[in-house]
Amino acid sequence: MLIEVQNLCVGYGNKNVLQDINLSLRKNEIVTIVGPNGSGKTTLFKSIIGSAPISSGKVVISPDLKIGYVPQVLNIDRSLPLTVKRFLSLANNQNKKESLSAEKVLESDELLFKQISTLSGGQLQRVLLARALVNNPDVLLLDEATQGLDQPGSASFYRKIEEIRNDTGCAILMISHDLHVVMSASNRVICLNGHICCQGEPRTVASSPEYKALFGPNVDGTLALYQHNYNNNHNQIER
Numbered sequence: 001m002l003i004e005v006q007n008l009c010v011g012y013g014n015k016n017v018l019q020d021i022n023l024s025l026r027k028n029e030i031v032t033i034v035g036p037n038g039s040g041k042t043t044l045f046k047s048i049i050g051s052a053p054i055s056s057g058k059v060v061i062s063p064d065l066k067i068g069y070v071p072q073v074l075n076i077d078r079s080l081p082l083t084v085k086r087f088l089s090l091a092n093n094q095n096k097k098e099s100l101s102a103e104k105v106l107e108s109d110e111l112l113f114k115q116i117s118t119l120s121g122g123q124l125q126r127v128l129l130a131r132a133l134v135n136n137p138d139v140l141l142l143d144e145a146t147q148g149l150d151q152p153g154s155a156s157f158y159r160k161i162e163e164i165r166n167d168t169g170c171a172i173l174m175i176s177h178d179l180h181v182v183m184s185a186s187n188r189v190i191c192l193n194g195h196i197c198c199q200g201e202p203r204t205v206a207s208s209p210e211y212k213a214l215f216g217p218n219v220d221g222t223l224a225l226y227q228h229n230y231n232n233n234h235n236q237i238e239r
Contacts, residue, residue, distance in 0.1 A: 001026060002065060002139055002171050003048060007057035010043055017043045019195045021057070025139065030165055030172045030185055035192035036214060041175045042072075044192065045143055048173075068132030068170075070145040074124065076116055084119070084127050085112040091134040105130040105160060122153040129160065133168075140164070142174035154178050158185050179215060 001024055008021040018040045025031055033041050046052035048059055049067065076082075084106070106112065106126055111119075119127065125145055132140060142161070146154040158178075162185055165172055189206075190199040197210040205211050 001060075002062045003173070004060040005044075005048070005057070006060065008044075008047060008059065009055040009057055010040070010047055010052055011055045012053075016055075017194065018047070021192075021196060023190055023196070023199070025171050025173050027138070027171055028165060028169050029187045030161070030174070031188045031190065032186040033173070033175045033190045033192055034177070034179060034215075035197075039193045041192055042143055045141055045173075045175065048141065062138070065139060066135055066137040068135065068137035068140045070125070070128045070132050070140070070142045072144045072147050074128060080117070082116045083112070084114055084116060087116055087127065088112075088131050088134060091131050105133060105164070121148045122156070125149065125153075125157055126160070129157075129164075133164070136168070138170055140170055140172045140174075142172065142176075144175050144177060146176065146178060161185065 003025040005021050005023045008018055010018040035041050043052050047054055146157050186202055189202050191197040191205055191211050198205055198208040
């Protein structure tokens with residue numbers, strides 16, 4: 001077990017944000033957390049990395065576990081002269097092998113010499129993903145990493161995530177609002193709304209009453225439609 005969350009409760013002041021959360025993450029898994037705004041998804045991530053106050057319960061991390069993190073957004077001072085290559089070099093313990101792995105994610109050597117402030121949304125997300133990989137992590141945490149990307153951009157990003165899992169064996173825990181895309185890519189889905197409403201394999205979750213109550217009664221049909229197109233043509237996205 002790489003990460004195990006046991007009976008986790010988190011609160012701010014008198015407000016309970018998370019209640020009795022139990023989840024685990026194993027090597028080579030893609031586990032996705034979905035839920036409405038304000039459901040505690042980001043707070044759960046902060047609890048795992050130790051930046052949120054835990055009221056009770058605990059987070060058990062495997063010894064020497066290396067975690068890569070891709071945030072929702074990165075606020076950049078556009079007056080700061082910083083190339084992609086320099087940005088990647090700021091990560092600790094970078095070595096040649098891991099740097100080549102990161103450059104593979106970028107898909108373009110030319111991107112290395114661009115200024116961070118000039119990147120498009122899709123380019124910036126690839127750069128953030130590459131930076132999260134330079135230390136060869138055991139776990140990748142992705143906090144709505146496709147926010148602001150269009151459908152083709154999101155689909156491309158998720159395909160890259162699957163390639164990384166297949167190539168490296170690292171586990172991936174991600175938060176996403178792209179329900180149909182995420183369901184196809186995930187081994188397990190956790191539906192969160194202050195507590196875990198339901199969890200399990202994608203189809204099991206998509207057909208559960210708790211999931212439909214949060215996202216509407218037609219989400220399972222959307223999932224089926226997307227999976228058909230995803231399996232037959234990775235370049236086409238259907239809603």
